[in-house]
Amino acid sequence: MTEPHLLTASGALALMKDGTLTVESYVTSLLSRISARDHVVKAWAYLSPEHVLSEARKLDQIPPEKRGPLHGIAIGVKDVILTKDMPTAHNSPIYKGEPAPLVDAAPVIALRAAGALIFGKTTTTEFASTTDGGPSTNPHDPTRTPGGSSSGSGAAVGDFQVPIGLGTQTGGSTIRPGSFNGIYGFKPTWGAISREGLAQYSMTCDTLGLYARSVADLQLLAKVFQLQDDTPIPESLFKIEGSKIAFVRTSVWPKAGPGTQNAWSKAKELLSAKGASVEEIKLPEEFSKIKGWHAAVLAGEGRTSFLGNYLLAKDKMHTMLHGHVENHTKLSRKAQLEAYDGCAKLRPVWDEIAGKYDALFTPSVVDEAPVGIERTGDASFCSMWTILQCPALNVPGFSGENGLPVGLTLVGARYTDERVLYAAKAIGEVFEKEGGFVSKLV
Amino acid sequence: MTEPHLLTASGALALMKDGTLTVESYVTSLLSRISARDHVVKAWAYLSPEHVLSEARKLDQIPPEKRGPLHGIAIGVKDVILTKDMPTAHNSPIYKGEPAPLVDAAPVIALRAAGALIFGKTTTTEFASTTDGGPSTNPHDPTRTPGGSSSGSGAAVGDFQVPIGLGTQTGGSTIRPGSFNGIYGFKPTWGAISREGLAQYSMTCDTLGLYARSVADLQLLAKVFQLQDDTPIPESLFKIEGSKIAFVRTSVWPKAGPGTQNAWSKAKELLSAKGASVEEIKLPEEFSKIKGWHAAVLAGEGRTSFLGNYLLAKDKMHTMLHGHVENHTKLSRKAQLEAYDGCAKLRPVWDEIAGKYDALFTPSVVDEAPVGIERTGDASFCSMWTILQCPALNVPGFSGENGLPVGLTLVGARYTDERVLYAAKAIGEVFEKEGGFVSKLV
Structure with a gap:
């Protein structure tokens, strides 16, 4: 048998269903992987093996007919999401050492x-x-770097320490670690999953992100979260052959490094070779304003989001957050409102463009993960899709100049999350097999 | 000396500043008011006199130079807002009896x-x-009824049990209890105060609401929350005389009962008599669609907001919430997006209209509080302003046919919260003095 920690969630579920794997032995395998790798990857802000094993034993006691669709599946939770049995420290000295808040964020519930x-x-x-x-x-x-801000969830899933991780995205915090760690990272439509119990930065942008090593696993999660398009398509109907696929460079394209450029042309080749009709498209000029609007919205919303902790313990906060609260950029509320209204106007325009294609790709990152762990990288390619509030999914499979993973982002119209997942499944298989990335982890 | 519980927050602060009132004696007065009235008003979901007194004594120990701008001011917090030292039960059997979550919502911080x-x-x-x-x-x-959903905060502030209360508004949950209880109820611009740690129903509409018995108290809070317009006007510059004041009936007007009709004409008379130029204005036809859009947004967003608790304990939830999660209205995501985009388009249109006046009024409620406590009333007059995300402030002072309070809502363009407060201060004095409501509580 494959070592359980190497399984996807779907793979582990199948074995647990037919009785060949208990939750306890599954968890034991994950813990031993973590124990072997944690000194290198350091993905965990909080982990109690005893607690996890005790929870696993409880799950094993549940009779098969009462087990849930994610029975026993281990999920790493970004440390800005409330969990009733574990502390949430936000990587902030203010909350370091605080006890567990006894309350779960809505997605955790x-x-x-x-x-x-x-x-x-x-x-x-x-x-x-x-x-x-x-x-x-x-x-x-x-x-x-594993990327950020969902650093640990991206790294833990990439390193086979857990099959599923929760992140969040305000700029590119789910997509970027997805690309850097060579895994699927999915930011659903804004509002499609509750954000109650998540730290708040930007009401307009903050979205829960999901990590997995297979699209089937993301589909499992999508089912639990009831992500439903208006007109679901039978999965079997999505075929690359004959599909219309667009590649959207956006105005940020000049930032693309060799890894992303290579992924870009390789993806087009592969999809064309499989019979897709591939075309590069340009967005209307107005879309180039979105990057600036995104920055304005974050500055304006950050001004209120960080106020409480600023008043509580300013000296224990990053100076960037001081800048937000003190409005260092001298952003006017008028400019903030123009950014809101400008983005709002372009959302249906994007939806209409996206509706003309079976799948649309855009870059995930500048390039493979840069050297150094002091900086988590650049969100430039992601922020547009975050503030357009549309689904975005990093599909891995390509390789940068140093052999590190590079992905591309599948984007879609708002509330076409199921459609994006279907496309990612078929296309991801091709990219993973033929994109050129070779993992040394398995 | 006036009994301390009768003081506004500003009044109590002044006495605490000059040393004639300690926090402990202030709290003792509030507690004795509550003790005398709680069997009738029943405003509290959780209240521990011992805890409050102990907190009061701690505050009294703080040396004067280290005291905050709200030193010792008692605040009632709606039981959907997290507080680290008190349970948050959401009036849900699911959370009844749960311990305090050890975490504060951002506004509470x-x-x-x-x-x-x-x-x-x-x-x-x-x-x-x-x-x-x-x-x-x-x-x-x-x-x-005291109105809802912020029933207890509205009633407690109206009954002189605390000077300040926190509510929330998704439809009319701050404005309606404001009107029914004869107090000021302020829903600032969406996003102007963090909503981290508040229960989530609608990301687009949910807003923290503030209750007080004077506008000066709301201004105190506004200062703490750093609600700042782009171009603040010196308070002394707002004069009713010579100001341009609009009255906006909206398409909901036919619902207005005699109490609201009386407040409407009386307000116009009073303001005209004080030298304001008063006119009734009509909004463009498109605005009549907002009521339906608001319902669509709540249904669509409620579908995801209540999913977690629905999966956890559906049988302990109101059937209306089942309806949301199960999408009983068969709302399509397309219709939800049309509602988003439609409202987004009208927000700057409203801002522009509002910018032409010094103050704008609209009804707060259908009429005075109806008989019976089984239903909390109708949000029809409020939902438009909630989803337009603009500031809305109930100004009390008028009386219904049964001598109960009726207010009108001051509305403004987004991020003109300070302006709305200035206008409410000057106009509220007139309404309170000459509007006709006579309280039997003092």
């Missing part, structure tokens, strides 16, 4: 109700807001 | 940092989402 095992808290940048990295490293090369 | 005394948790409808009332009553007539 849903996952537990579905039988999932909340495994531990994964590292984040301070309040999921800065790009200051550490201590987590990239499992493919520990001299490099 | 800010208030505590400013020296406020979090006094207790006030009653709410289930998850601040239904209109099923009870057990709280209207302090002016216990056979009537």
Whole structure:
């Protein structure tokens, strides 16, 4: 038998269903992987093996007919998401050492109700807001960042320590670690999953993100979260052959490094070779304003989001957050409102463009994960899709100049989450097989 | 000396500043008011006199130079807002009897940092989402509802049990109890105060609401929360005389009962008599669609917001919430997106209209508080302003046919919260003095 920690969630579920794997032995395998790797990857902000084993034993006691769809599946939770049995420290000195808050964030309630095992808290940048990295490293090369702010969830899933991780995205905090760690990272439509119990930075952008090593696993989660398009398509109907696939460079394209450029042309080749009709498209000029609007919205919303902790303990906060509260950029509310209204106007325009294609790709990152863990990287390619509030999914499979993973982002119209997952499943298989990335982890 | 419980927050602060009132004696007065009235008004979901007195004594130990701007001010907190030292039960059997969550909502962090005394948790409808009332009553007539969903905060402030209360508004949950209890109820611009740690129903609409018995008290809070317009006007510059004041009936006007009709004409008379130029204005036809869009957004967003608890314990939830999660109205995501985009388009249109006037009024409620505590009333007049995300402030002063309070709502463009407060201060004085409402509570 494959070592259980190497299984996807779907793989582990199948074995648990037919009785060949208990939750306890599954968890034991994950814990031994963590024990072997944690000194390198450092993905966990909080992890209690005793607690996790005790939860596993409880799950094993549940009779088969009462087990949930995620029975026993281990989930790493970014440490800005409330969990009733584990502390939430936001990587902030203000909350270091505080006890568990005794309350679960809404998505955690849903996952537990579905039988999932909340495994531990994964590292984040301070309040999921800065790009200051550490201590987590990239499992493919520990001299490099795993990305951020969902650093620990990205690294833990990439390193086979857990099959599923929760992140959040305000700029590119789910997509970027997805690309850097060579895994699927999915930011659903804004509002499609509750954000009650998540740290708040930007009401307009903050979205729960989901990590997995297979699209089937993301589909499992999507089912629990009831992500339903208006007109679901039977999965079998999505075929690359004959599909219309668009590649959207956006105005940020000049930032693309060789890894992303290579992924870009390789993806087009592969999809064309499989019979897709591939075209590069340009967005209307107005879309180039979105990057600036995104920054304005974050500055304006950060001004209120960080006020409480600023008043409580300013000296224990990153100076970037001081800047937000004190409005260092001298952003006017008028400019903030123009950013709101400008983005709102372009959302249906994007939806209409996206509706003309079966799948649309855009870059995930500048390039493979950069050397150094002090900085978590650049969100430039992601922020547009975050504030357009549309689904975005990092599909891995490509390789940078140093052999590290590079992905591309599948984007879609708002509330076409199921459609995006279907496309990612078919296309991801091709990219993983033929994209060129070779993992040294398995 | 006036009995301390009768003081506004500003009044109590002044006495505490000059040393004639300690926090402990202030709290003792509030507690004795509550003790005399609680069997009638039933505004509290959780209140521990021992805890409050102990907190008061701690505040009294703080040397004067280290005291915050809200030093010792007692604040009732709606029981859907997390408080680290008190349970949050959401008026839900799921959370009844759960311990305190050990974490504060962001606005509570800010208030505590400013020296406020979090006094207790006030009653709410289930998850601040239904209109099923009870057990709280209207302090002016216990056979009537205090409104909802911020029932307890509205009633407690109206009944002189605390000077300040926190509510929330998704439809009309701050404005309606404001009007029914004869107090100021302020829903600032969406996003102007963090909503981290508040129960989630609608990301687009949910807003923290503030209750007080004077506008000066709301201004104190606004200062703590750093509600700043782009171009603040010196308070002394707002004069009713010579100001341009608009009255906006909206398409909901046919619902207005005699109490609201009386307030409407009386307000116009009073303001005209003081030298304001008063005109009734009509909004463009498109605005009549907002009521339906608001319902669509709540249904669509409620579908995800209540999913977690639904999966956890569906049988302990109101059937209306089942309806949301199960999408009983068969709302399509397309219709939800049309509602988003439609409202987004009208927000700057409203801002522009509002910018032409010094103040704008619209009805707060259908009429005075109806008889019966089983239903908390109708949000029809409020939902438009909630989803337009603009500031809305109930100004009390008028009286219905049964002598109960009726208010009108001052509305403004987004992020003109300071401006709305200035106008409310000058105009509220007139309405309170000459509007016709006579309180039997003092």
